[in-house]
Amino acid sequence: MLKLAFATSRGRAISLVGSFLALFFAVVLVVSCGLLLESGVRARIPTERYGAAPVVVAGQQKITFVKGEADMGLPLSEPVAIPANLAEKIGKVPGVTGVVPETAFPVGLTGTEGRVVGRSWGSAGLTPYRLVKGRAPATAGEVVTDVTLGRKVGEKVGVAGRDGLREYVVTGVAGPGLTRQPSVFFTGERAGELFARPGKVSAFGVFGTGDGLADRVEQALGDSVAVYSGDQRGLAETPSAHEGREMLIALGGSLIGIVVMVAVLVVSGAFGLAVRQRDREIALLRAVGATPKQVRAMIGRQALVVAAAAILPALPLGVVLGRWMFGQFLARGMVPEGFAPVVGPIPLLAATALGLLTAWLAARGAVRRAASIKPTEALGEAMAERRELGRGRMITGLVFLGMGVAASGLSMVAAGETAAMSASAIVLLLITAASLLGPWLVRLAATLAGGLVRRTSPVGGYLAVANTRTAAKRLASVASPLILMFAFTSTTLFAQSTVGHATTTQAIEGNRADYVLEASPGLSPEVARAARALPGVTGVTETIRTQVLADTVELGERTFKPMGAVGLTVPAHGIDLGVTSGSLDRLRGDGVALSRLAADGFGATVGQEVRLLLGDGTRLTRTVVAVYERGLGYGEVALPYQVVRDHSETGMAERLYVTGGSKERLAALAPGLTVLDRDGAGAAVNAVQEFSDWANLLVVGMIIVFIAISVVNTLVTATGARVREFALLRLVGGTRRQVRGMVRWEALLVGGLAVVAGTLITAPTLMALSYGITGSPLPHVPYLTYGAIAAVTLGLAYAATLAPTRTALQGHPATQIRA
Incomplete structure (x- = not known):
């Protein structure tokens, strides 16, 4: 065999x-x-910063929980600090000969682009750094710089930290120099001030002897911290x-x-x-x-x-x-x-x-x-294709169709996150139903369009309709991948356009400021104070974007969901979140504001308490003081600015929303400051959204190309196998032109079926998604994009059938029918 x-x-x-x-x-x-x-x-x-330390102890950068029978893990967005008093416990582990604490925090170095990390000179031995020139810092106004930064001993440099831009004297230059994280070293006391987490450190470098040192340290400390060794140390830094x-x-x-x-x-x-x-x-x-x-x-x-x-x-x-x-x-x-x-x-x-x-x-x-x-x-x-669907296939297809229709209806009854999450289920159910019921759909298309086609083309149209009805199973094999391509492409692109349009619209409509200020790695409080003191400035709102984990209960199990969050000062003169209940003026102390979607996820209203994990894992219980609409544009959770600042890596504002004043005076507040007017801020939002969409378009685009190639192959294969059929039509009197006309009408019927069926699959999917995230069942569908997808679908159907048809019609029919 x-x-x-x-x-x-x-x-x-x-x-x-x-x-x-x-x-x-x-x-x-x-x-x-x-x-x-x-x-x-x-x-x-690759380990860079901790190259000299055989073991590194750092914070757990993820939260773990049990969902069902599986262990789940979610990453934390901010570095997790650990207690400084762990040094004593680590030092008692057998074989440990030294414990070196590390404090790391981002700083801005005037005249230098890219990430620069501030550290204490006492932790220089973890790399190890050696002085190439000069001496170690001795006072709060002195620093040692990484050799890759190109600074000279005695040079004065500006360093921006969480307490503002300060001038320091370079007392030394140290190497070997780190390419991914060049460092500026401060005295231990000054580094602690800039780290701003009393009683905590970023990590410990552990030195010792004997095999199994990491295992002994881990056993002594338990799972409250993470212990790294070997090539895993790069994850700690x-x-x-x-x-x-x-x-x-x-x-x-x-x-x-x-x-x-x-x-x-x-x-x-x-x-x-x-x-x-x-x-x-x-x-x-x-x-x-x-x-x-x-x-x-x-x-x-x-x-x-x-x-x-x-x-x-x-x-x-x-x-x-x-x-x-x-x-x-x-x-x-x-x-x-x-x-x-x-x-x-x-x-x-x-x-x-x-x-x-x-x-x-x-x-x-x-x-x-x-x-x-x-x-x-x-x-x-x-000899003659079996007309009816198999009973099992028909029943299965109808079951999937019913489930898809039911899911579509339930999504419009549900709200918020439930409706949005149902979108993926709807498209899967309906695509599967269309594939199983393909022959029936082909015959239905021939029945509905048959009269118009026959009147338009008495010969080619008549043959196409008759052939479509009798060869529905063969044509269904052609229509199914076309429907899949159209539905998958439309759902992907228009889901992205719906979310992107809503995000951009909310960000632009919620911006009430005249200017938006940005800088790397952030804006210190003194910049905000200076902006408030400028003539003509009527309001300054400081914001920090972060991510929190919502601590909720679903189906009786505790679970965590990542949500975008923003810390902002109140009153928020420059931002309008679209509050629908409560008041943002109460966003102080233990208050929190939630978007409509987040409130639905928590099942909470104004006055109720919710549980959160901040970006560094700090657990909070907060009272909801407001519910707002513009969560996509600004974050699903809004917290008091100081709370987010105290638990962020930079400790600096990401943006300042300034009402009033002049662009020139705002730009002079600090070196390296970017000042955007309202139009420029809107363009920046669009650019960020396009960047976030890029990854989705890249990988999904390849899947779409795969489907398109498969569609072409299927069409070419199906048409190329009809040589005997075409030869028989020619032997009974049909001309080449009439056969090509029949094939063109078949391609139009199949392509049109794909567009209509794909649209019917896409519509409820997008409506559920749009209703869930915006509260409106109308998705954002760019008409030109929709037309282009429909044109490509019909074009593929035409090109991939007519090309092999022309080849099949070149020989003599009598010879072809004997082959």
């Missing part, structure tokens, strides 16, 4: 091209997304690495889920079409004595042959694509500098297993009926 499978594969090479390419691109995408996932799980950052890892894990995992779903639908359709083109051959095999088991085995092994041929070249190409994607994320700062992609065997093995299993199941499923019915019935169905 294996020999027969090889022989029939050679004879059916053209019809198997679509299956080959569908599998090829599916495996490429699975490997590339798997590489992102594995890089997140196993990624390491770059707290943002934990967010980068979680981002890669979440992105890779979600993309693999989408790719697998799309691949199963596309590959199943491709193999189903290839097998249906062999119905007559299978019927003849049954007629000459082949058993159903033998037929299924032959087709299954043939599918494995095709899969193996597709997988071998796809694996290395998937690795190349995954590395490129990782590089794009790294170049745009979405993962920390120093991260490197990890290529292991797991994604390769998983993609191989998925490809082989999908091909085998798809082929076996497609041949199931032809192999199981009587040979005479098989011959009859091979």
